[in-house]
Amino acid sequence: MKVIGNLDWRHPMVRLRIWVATPIQKLLAAAGRWKPARKTELECEQKDQVTAVGDRGPQMRLAYKAPRSEFIDDTNIDYTPAGIALKNGVCIARYSIRPPSTVEILKSRTVKAARTIPAGTIIEAETPYTYGDWVGDFVLALTTAKNITEPLILPKVLADKSYVIRDVEALGISYIVADEAIRIEKARIMQKRVPSYYWGEDHVAAFREKFRITPPAPIPGSILYLGRFDTHSEAAQRVYPSQEVARIVESLGGTVFDTRNASPAKFDELAPHMETIIADQGSALFGVMHSQTKNVIELTQDDWWHSANLFIANGSGVENYAVVHIFNKTEADLRARIERHLREFGVKP
Template sequence: MTSYFQHAKFKVPVAHMRNVVGSFWRKSSALTGQYEPMSPSEVATVDGSPVPFRGDIPKYAGTEHQQTRKRFAEPRPLLEEVENLIATPLGGGWHDNCLFERYSSCKPGLRMLLENKVPTREVETGYVIQSEHVDTFGDWTSEYLTPLAGIANVDGPVFLPAAFAQKGYVRRDMARTSIDFQFVDAPILIKRAKVIRQQMYIRYWTPEYAQNLRRLLGAQPVSPKRGSMIYLSRHGEPSEVAVRTHPNLLIEKIVKDRGGIVLRTDDSSLEDYLAAGEHAETVLLDHGSAGYNLSYWQPKRVIEFVSDQWWMNSFLFFATSIGVPDYGIICTDQGSDDEIAKRLTDLLETPIA
């Protein structure tokens, strides 16, 4: 049974509280010269094009069936060279005894500020990916692989926070590339560091970033069989961040009754995803990192099951960036199982846009 403390309804307010608390020490540390946040101009955004969807409107998604892409107002340099950068296990990027947000591989927190930063070894050169999160496959895909995919020639080791060392999907993707990934298990002094800056605002995917990712992964999507359907069910899968609950068994039955197949993400391998591409004209998925396996498919329709307690528009932007013309959303917090089934049936029986 899922603990209440693992559920999104507990995790989300706790995350907000931690962010509020963190803002206080960041401000005070900046005043004392121990911390250098990114400037307002570096994080300012402008709106891009709206992306439509059908079905339900999530609680925090506004009032219209669309979400608007955003991008950074000022383009960032893809690479920023820094002399004598200290990279720490938690992802800190220290320069001249100051913790720099734009050189860190994870959003700076209080533990990072207090972390030991005395280097145990030195290297001549290497890459660090400026990022914010190290928790999920989605973080790895969008905040590490995607900016890395924008570098034409990675000619040195790429240093990763220690948290990634235990992630099976990181090890898997390391083995599939020729890149020299190294985990930072103790502070390292990089004499000539190359910091890869995030180009994409949060996870507001555009076709450029999605295609870069596909190229790095060597993805070769196949055309799905006409009328095929697959459901990526999170039934039985523990979340790396916060548990969300959906009527998985109900959705699985609806899909099977319509001749579709179910792929439970808890026990599916990369080979399973690759083999399932021919069954993916319509893809149903629970909101979660497994949605990035759309990289290997070319669906014509995607329907995402979301919770109002934990949702972001990342998969809407990602799917449309790989060319999916029809996107639907079902909020499983809204209504009974029968009502959810009815709304899902309506989406499935509407011709693909």
């Protein structure tokens, strides 16, 4: 379990760290050492309901109560390799890729820009740790924005991930990497306008348009399993019964895909075989944006689930979505649940 980085809230050391850091950061904010987001800027409201069945019921989409404009312009912003934005030595959470740590706040006045550029764009985000975070925050901003001031400045912590440069280049956006602190004289900050990953149809449409995706009609009756197998998570480690599910899917005449080999090109190739997807919970389910999938059965740890995939699937045109908890289930239990949902969805393997 990660304690530093993408915090796994289930871990007791993470809870202790947050308990210690929270009052310290409140004092530092009161002293003007950093600028956290205001409570009113983070408040959300529930909107559209999207149906899920199985071990999770219908879910409500979250939206910011105070709608945000596409961007904010500011001057003389220092941007660090970790993606923290500062002005006059003060960390600004709403300009950064995540809230700064206590150590970063304490060291903020020692940050010195190694070079200056006249203009550029940085992106406000919530979490910068996984591929799902990258797509949910950064790619969403890049595919829906109309007013990016190039170059895009990528913090080194992101640029070191192979999929980041791949996606930015696929979108045809010029960029530079902040491998040292950079001062941006005229900075454009693309605001995070969707809390977490609560995408709608318009967001999926923008993603497909910018990446030039035309989903093909699926082969009737096709089933694809997206298995994590021995995937090492960039966030909290999760373990799934991938081998057992692979046997079940193969016995149903479906195809098994190891998501460690996932890429946009691979999902374009797999799209005709994705009428029904059975998947271990994870960002590989974003592959539905490359397909005309009708049915999804998502397998998840009982205490680790986010509705992001449900909303992205709904925006992609998925008609039926089931969630199955995996704890304490034998292979026979999993088979029974999968076959039950396939029958409910009218799938005949």
